[in-house]
Amino acid sequence: MDVQQVLKFADELVFTKTGKHLDNLQESILRGAWQGQRYSQIAENTNCSEGHVKDAGSELWKILSEVLGEDIRKSNVRATFKRLQYSNFLNVAKDSVQINNVNICGNTPHPPTIPQTQPPSDENPTPSQRRRDLREVPDLLPFYGREEELATLERWMVTDRPRLVVLHGFSGIGKTALAVQLLQQIQDDFDSVVWRSLRYSPSVEMLETNLLEFLSHPPQTDLPVTASDRRAILFDYLRQNRCLIVLDDVQSILSNQQLAGNYQPGYEGYSLFFKQIAELSHQSCVLLITWEPPHELSALNGDRTPVRSFHLRGLGPEAEQIFRDKGLIDEDCFSTAIGYFGGNPLWLKIGAGMIYELFNGKISEWFKYEPLFLGEDLSLVLQQQCDRLSDVEKIALSVLANQAGPVSVSDLLAAATLSPEDLLNALHSLKRRSFIQQEQSLFSLPSVLRQYGKTL
Secondary structure, eight states: OOHHHHHHHHHHHHHHHHSOOOOHHHHHHHHHHHTTOOHHHHHHHHTOOHHHHHHHHHHHHHHHHHHHTSOOOTTTHHHHHHHHHTSSSEEEOSSEEEETTEEEEOOSSSOOOOOOOOOOOSSSOOGGGOEEEOTTOOOOOOOOOOHHHHHHHHIIIIIIOOSEEEEEOSTTSSHHHHHHHHHHHHGGGSSEEEEEEOTTOOOHHHHHHHHHHHHSSSOOSSOOSSHHHHHHHHHHHHHHSOEEEEEEOGGGGBOSSSSTTOBOTTOTHHHHHHHHHHHSOOSOEEEEEESSOOGGGGGGBSTTSSEEEEEOOOOOGGGHHHHHHTTOOOGGGHHHHHHHTTTOHHHHHHHHHHHHHHHTTOHHHHTTSSSOOOOHHHHHHHHHHHTTSOHHHHHHHHHHHTSSSOBOHHHHHHHSSSOHHHHHHHHHHHHHTTOOEEETTEEEOOHHHHHHHTTO
């Protein structure tokens, strides 16, 4: 489905509901949303104010939501229209349009129709040819912003076609939510899609066997005994078919209390598996979702290599909606509070809930207390992260937490009881784990981590 088909389809839907066709601004909003543009970019392209564009977009999504019977937003319109393209969700009859089992009278001579797909081929499988195992995909939760991140990941995985993509970032930053949203948008570009969580630390042999059982069609019951033979068959499937394999919670097979990216004892076999995914020729893609990237993939990462690494950072102004959803009221404080929580959606939700309960939803009241109160729930989340750190990382983190602002390596060496090698290893590992911020050669901590780090 290209953008012209989308505009035609949306125009027919809007006409069915309102008796009016899309105007120029609505077309620009829909085109921009399809291309992953921010409202500010759409406003610039249309010579309108951003507020006016947002209001017009809100009205457009409301109309489409009412016609289609589901929540349509800027962030999910592309995924929704793609899904409709391949489903029986919208059925067109001669004199009426049936949407979600509700008939809308066809008073117009051209009722809405889903743009047709191209004839089936090996490159463009029909819905019946596609195979999906999405039982372990988390529910699609409220999603905030991330249009640019979605556009980048979609371009990588659909157009650039790397063999392995690492999506990493601090716990709670929204990696899995982003991946679920991405999956809605790109799954029809793959023959087979499977999502697996490594939360319970399956061995690499168990994972490969599980993937083979799904990818083989009809299912094979007599898989080879040796791991190397099973892996050879698995890679044959990855070569013959365009498969998307999503592996969530990859940090579960990585070790605690060591520098970032090392494997737990007994799980070193994943290192070879991931390297072969990256290095051997095939047409599939494996997406790893993790708090920290496995160390052996760093050397393979790059714009011209089959491995891409995406570090997910905190939300910006779009995080204000989290505060509104949680009932916070003094919006003039929203920006400062978002900065304090580093734009981390989980921290924002926990902090907003605490502020609502203790301070009647007034951030300004919470700001009156120094040091700022984090609450037990957020402290437990941060403790879980800090428990993974090695001893040298904890020392470096504590020293950073007690600095007034960004500091250089030489400043840290003067304040810490660590050798230059230990300190540099600790800083490198903390950065891979998304604990520290770096601006040129100066290092600092997000405000929440600086406050918590003082307790270590």
